[in-house]
Amino acid sequence: MEATLRSCASSSTIDDSQAAAIRPRDAPPRFHLLAKPSGSTCNIDCKYCFFLSKEALYPNEKHRMSQATLETYIRQLLESHRTPEVTVAWQGGEPTLMKVEFFRRAVGFVEKYRKPGQVVKHTFQTNGILLDDEWCEFFKAHDFLVGLSVDGPRELHDTFRVDRRAQGTFDLVMNGWRQLRKHGVDFNILCTVNAANEQHGRAVYRFFRDELGAKWIQFIPVIERATEQTIQLANRGWSEREGHKRVLYTQTGTLVTDRSVGAKQYGVFLMDVFEEWVRRDVGRVFVQLFDVTLEALFGRHLLCIHAPTCGLGPALEYNGDLYSCDHFVEPGYRLGNIHETHMLELLASPEQRKFGSDKRDTLTAQCRQCDVRALCNGGCPKDRFARSKDGEAGHNYLCAGLEFFFRQSRPAMETMAKLYRGGRPPSDVMAMIAIDDKRRGPYAPCPCGSGRKFKFCHGDNAPRRSFHPGSSEERRTS
Ligand code: SF4
Ligand code: SF4
Numbered sequence: 001m002e003a004t005l006r007s008c009a010s011s012s013t014i015d016d017s018q019a020a021a022i023r024p025r026d027a028p029p030r031f032h033l034l035a036k037p038s039g040s041t042c043n044i045d046c047k048y049c050f051f052l053s054k055e056a057l058y059p060n061e062k063h064r065m066s067q068a069t070l071e072t073y074i075r076q077l078l079e080s081h082r083t084p085e086v087t088v089a090w091q092g093g094e095p096t097l098m099k100v101e102f103f104r105r106a107v108g109f110v111e112k113y114r115k116p117g118q119v120v121k122h123t124f125q126t127n128g129i130l131l132d133d134e135w136c137e138f139f140k141a142h143d144f145l146v147g148l149s150v151d152g153p154r155e156l157h158d159t160f161r162v163d164r165r166a167q168g169t170f171d172l173v174m175n176g177w178r179q180l181r182k183h184g185v186d187f188n189i190l191c192t193v194n195a196a197n198e199q200h201g202r203a204v205y206r207f208f209r210d211e212l213g214a215k216w217i218q219f220i221p222v223i224e225r226a227t228e229q230t231i232q233l234a235n236r237g238w239s240e241r242e243g244h245k246r247v248l249y250t251q252t253g254t255l256v257t258d259r260s261v262g263a264k265q266y267g268v269f270l271m272d273v274f275e276e277w278v279r280r281d282v283g284r285v286f287v288q289l290f291d292v293t294l295e296a297l298f299g300r301h302l303l304c305i306h307a308p309t310c311g312l313g314p315a316l317e318y319n320g321d322l323y324s325c326d327h328f329v330e331p332g333y334r335l336g337n338i339h340e341t342h343m344l345e346l347l348a349s350p351e352q353r354k355f356g357s358d359k360r361d362t363l364t365a366q367c368r369q370c371d372v373r374a375l376c377n378g379g380c381p382k383d384r385f386a387r388s389k390d391g392e393a394g395h396n397y398l399c400a401g402l403e404f405f406f407r408q409s410r411p412a413m414e415t416m417a418k419l420y421r422g423g424r425p426p427s428d429v430m431a432m433i434a435i436d437d438k439r440r441g442p443y444a445p446c447p448c449g450s451g452r453k454f455k456f457c458h459g460d461n462a463p464r465r466s467f468h469p470g471s472s473e474e475r476r477t478s
Pocket of ligand 1: 311312380381
């Protein structure tokens with residue numbers, strides 16, 4: 001069996017019956033692979049981006065995916081899937097460094113290897129800086145969903161998302177956003193939650209909704225781990241600067257950098273967004289974690305982070321090396337290379353299966369007894385470096401915030417689930433909340449948990465003002 005798959009790693013395409021015969025036992029029917037065609041290379045230098053340090057894994061090499069690796073990757077991805085839909089996901093580093101022509105070839109290989117009836121979706125994560133007419137015409141023509149990285153209005157975005165001269169990149173990113181809009185390309189906003197924007201959830205969300213016209217938004221907590229030995233260097237950032245060499249970031253240490261989001265503050269940020277969304281935007285704007293939480297009430301897990309197990313989100317480096325996960329591109333988690341071993345075999349390997357089941361099997365006692373465990377499932381293993389309330393190691397650093405968000409949002413989430421079960425749209429929750437708000441009155445505590453009066457918090461319906469630090473759009477501290 002192993003030999004058959006190994007030979008297929010370099011042979012031409014296989015048909016369905018051959019695929020069924022060689023499929024390793026317990027091979028997943030689908031997975032979501034993130035491919036990094038330019039490795040970790042990027043054209044900007046965000047201060048919190050430890051992915052930049054991954055170039056240390058492949059010193060003295062030009063980090064560009066070859067045509068042979070591209071073809072092998074696309075072919076194996078399509079022949080591995082047993083579901084009708086497959087996602088081809090590009091990420092980095094910065095994938096636009098590969099030029100449009102590379103992705104034209106990728107689309108060509110998809111057409112060459114697509115099985116009858118197989119539907120292929122393309123996604124592309126970018127900092128937006130190189131987007132121009134040519135890129136956006138290409139995205140539109142092939143129906144790409146583009147993820148654009150923005151951390152909020154200029155003052156917040158420019159704190160950490162800087163170029164190599166430490167200048168803010170906001171204007172450059174907005175040029176990219178204008179190109180996407182001009183060509184009608186579907187885009188989603190990927191926003192990190194970090195020490196600079198963590199107190200401004202609603203202002204950040206309103207900026208995306210009202211000024212960028214975003215319909216899909218994803219929030220990702222910035223958590224940069226460090227040890228006593230590395231914390232000083234880590235606080236200076238991951239780029240190679242005079243006086244120190246880039247160090248390879250690995251998921252080790254129990255300290256976090258100054259740029260990392262505060263544990264409780266992450267939940268406060270999410271609730272700040274949620275209380276705005278649930279009053280105005282249900283069914284109109286899609287915030288990934290809110291969808292994920294609602295689906296979890298039906299026992300469906302759309303996101304590995306809050307699923308009971310994981311292991312179906314591998315990362316592919318430019319040279320064909322496959323790693324357990326995008327967050328574990330480090331030596332101990334290299335599964336193999338797709339030129340030598342078929343990716344399906346690597347994914348079905350005992351190491352990768354253990355990687356996925358450890359997420360459930362290493363939960364702390366506090367997680368196992370937690371009343372929101374079915375929604376949270378202990379979060380991502382990369383963040384489990386804190387101690388639980390009982391002092392048990394391996395607990396999620398973000399627990400205080402996750403617990404706060406899942407508990408605080410639960411009544412509205414359950415109302416939406418009940419509406420859906422009864423055949424009504426979840427968006428009917430907005431009318432129900434409007435009635436509750438009237439009953440509550442303006443001077444009662446705001447349900448977001450801020451401790452502020454409702455009238456001055458999420459009951460404030462005044463038209464949105466531009467964000468300026470220190471203005472009333474600024475959020476409280478927790
Ligand atoms: S380690 Fe975290 S990000 Fe990676 S697959 Fe598991 S849950 Fe997802
Ligand atoms: S909220 Fe905290 S205790 Fe509960 S499952 Fe999540 S990480 Fe574990």
